[in-house]
Amino acid sequence: MNNCEELVRAEGLYRSFSKYGNKTEVIKGIDLCICRNELTAIMGRSGSGKTTLLKLLGLIDRPTDGSIIYKGENSRKLFGDRLAAIHRNDIGFVYQDYYLMDSLSVLENIMLPKILNHEETGEAMKSAMAISEKMQISSLLDKRPYELSGGEKQRAAICRALINDPELILADEPTGNLDTASADIVMRHFAMIHRSLNTTIVIVTHDPSVASCCERVVFLKDGLITVDIRNNGDREVFFDRIIENQKNVLKG
């Protein structure tokens, strides 16, 4: 906590959805600070508001109340071209339902952030190849997203989020559709870029073993953060603590 250089901070965050006058509170007052170069996991029951929180942190959604401070700046002041530039260059977001464009090939989907950045094509293609190689989908690059399996799509979406080397990666259940071996590859890559590039990473997951690779785990329940624990070095101990907390949270 002491040497935390703040990257994103949520202050008294609220988010509700209203339809036909019925208002549902999803996020009910969250304070959360994500430090630079931290690897955080968010856990919680389905419907507890994890995706909603992640989208708020990624500046994709706007809070109904409270604020998001991104690099010391209130997100309300971020809009238009500046916000677009942040999305393009600084934040990589892996959506729970991927959001790949069916009308583009997998390669083109992965390259899209670079294309939007008007970067040089050869370089863009090279980095797309390299990242897809790491995620083991290089044989699928010419296919269309609808031809891929759920796990393959997931990895394509991860590649797209990583290609611009963003300083903040927000991944919504990036391993949800993957077998243990593939999930391991993804997590090891996250750990690698986290170490070598000092990337800040926040992932949402239901898997305790995935969470145990992280430095910090936040538990969400009914729109509030109930538990916030840190890894003190021993992964197995941390794993047990996660299991224990998960049980408590699930019990209600």
Add this chain to the structure above:
Amino acid sequence: MKNAFVSFIVKDLRENKRELVSLIMSESILISLFTVGVLGFQIFSSKDADEYFMREDGISRLFISACSLMLLCGIVLLIATLIPYLGKRVPKYTFLRRMGISVRDKRRMIITEAGVTYLLSIIPGLLTGTLFAYVLKHVIVSYLRIDFELGSVSAFTYPIICVVTLCAYALSFLLTGELESDFGVISSTQETARTERSISRKPAAWIIAGSILCVVSSAAFFRIEYHEALYLTAIFYLGMYLAVKNIASVIMAGTRKNRPDKYYRNLLNSNQFYNRYQTTTRYILALSLISFLACFTSGFQMIGIVNAQNAEDLFPYDIMCLADENDAKYFDGLKKDSDIEIHEYPMVRVANLDKTEHFERINEITIQGQQIGISESTYHELKGAIDPSYVPEDLGLNDDGSNVYVVHQQDRSIKAQPVDWRYNKSKPDLHIGVPCIRVLDEYHGTYYEKNIAGEEIASITGCYSTPKCENIIVFSDRYFEKAQDEWKNVDITTGYSVEAFRAFMGDDAEPLLIQGPTRLVLINTDPSHVQQLDRELDALEEEHKYIGNLDSSVHFHYSTPDEIQQVTVERAARIAIGVCMLVIFLIMEILLLYSKCQMELKEKKGREKMLRGLGMPLRDRRRLLSREINVFLVLPAVFLIISSAVFLTGTYSVRMYDSNLVIRCTKMYAAMITAWIAVNAIFTWLIKILIGKEILSDE
């Protein structure tokens, strides 16, 4: 139990009230449009009216063609409303099926639903349609001062309308299903996503085939014997579609392969081409075709009329009479009247094999064109009588009569008509004398193929009857003398020469020989005399039906006041229908584009969310959306201009417009297509705003 089910259906329907109402409304529109068309056809196709309006196709036929286009437009409209409607209903049915509803109950629900919407729409549709048709009739009758008996509406009309519109309804359902598989508008699932090939297997072959079609069809359009046929424009468009589509696909594939920089720079902008080439090009084709039909067929028809010569100028004489030897006495009597100016010229009747576009059944009499054959010197006299400054020129005729000169006596504001209709022949088969009753083309030896040495569109005796009849065929003086005796050698029943007839029927058989009209009588006098003469000549009409009534539009005499009224009425009707068609085409064009955008809405919304998340600025996203829609404005406009240039030139050439007229018409046409494109641009802009409001957001 039953009641609970019924109330469930009712409740269920009420939930989608908005969609239901718009569906019922568009269906009512379809039905009323169709009703107007059918009733209009019946009203204006009474026996008298038919004759009255036969200058080109007849007003009732105009109603039918307008009606079929309206039906098409109605179907487009119906599809456009069916999509959001089904979008709401189909998920419900899918859900019910998963819930285990029995097939019988589901069928009952669907039938009830379709039946209710149909019944609710048919009554207002029929009512408004009938009302509109009678208002239209009243307007046309009073405005154009029609004084003949109009046709009545038959009892079967309404059931037929119900059946046909039901079919249209079913057809739009099927088409919606087709669109559904194209776009997945209703139940977009990833399994149904369809890939479209962007390059065909043999592009070179298609490009060549398409170019050939373009060249051949436009070349044919420049020849009068093709009668400015609309199918040529269709072939041209098909050719252009094949050629342009394949050329573009080759270029696209080349860009993708060899110029990746350019390709990736335009990745999103050109995505609809790379990804859905067939659908995109088909839409462009459809929109271009509608534009062309609107501007060229409806629009130019009006421009032609606006710039047409006065109806009075089409008729230099008050009465034209095709008299025979027996009338000599009567006309000699008339000549004594000093108020009447009579010109008499020698003529022969010339028949050509077929003036209609269609074959009659085998035992029916083939309708034949009947023209006026004159000698070269008569031609020069007639020309001189109209224009004192006329200087005779050589017409390129020869003594054996194989060359003829043709004067198409017709209004230049209508399609140019060839002399011989059958087979689009450039060399007409002409027969001298009244038409033969049975013409077995293989055996006849009395219809001779003639070369057309020259032709013009002009009125030298008057544009009487339909343009298909009473045109002038000029023979050389030497041949004309021979031609005057030709009738003595032809059996009118079979079309055989007398010799062949005897050889076939035996020497005792008596061939039927008829001389036909021999004097072309042109009369000028004062209006009161015209009426009186008209009545007198009417009485003589009966004696001049030489071989039974082969063609009701060919008469013994024609009088100008009637014809002028007819031409004026017809021009007005044509303009009215042209304006209607133009508006309907415009509606079709806009609806087509709008429904396309609506169908892609869901997909675009998803893409928009993603692109926003990836950090594409709002400005760029708006530009992307706008560009994607603009393609459907710009490319059809380009094709409209290209094809208009080709076919306008063709029209000028076959109608033999002089340069003044060409300039006037071209200016007007240019103004019209500019206005067309501008109006389309405005609507495209509105569509962009509407769609943008749905899609674009910058939270």
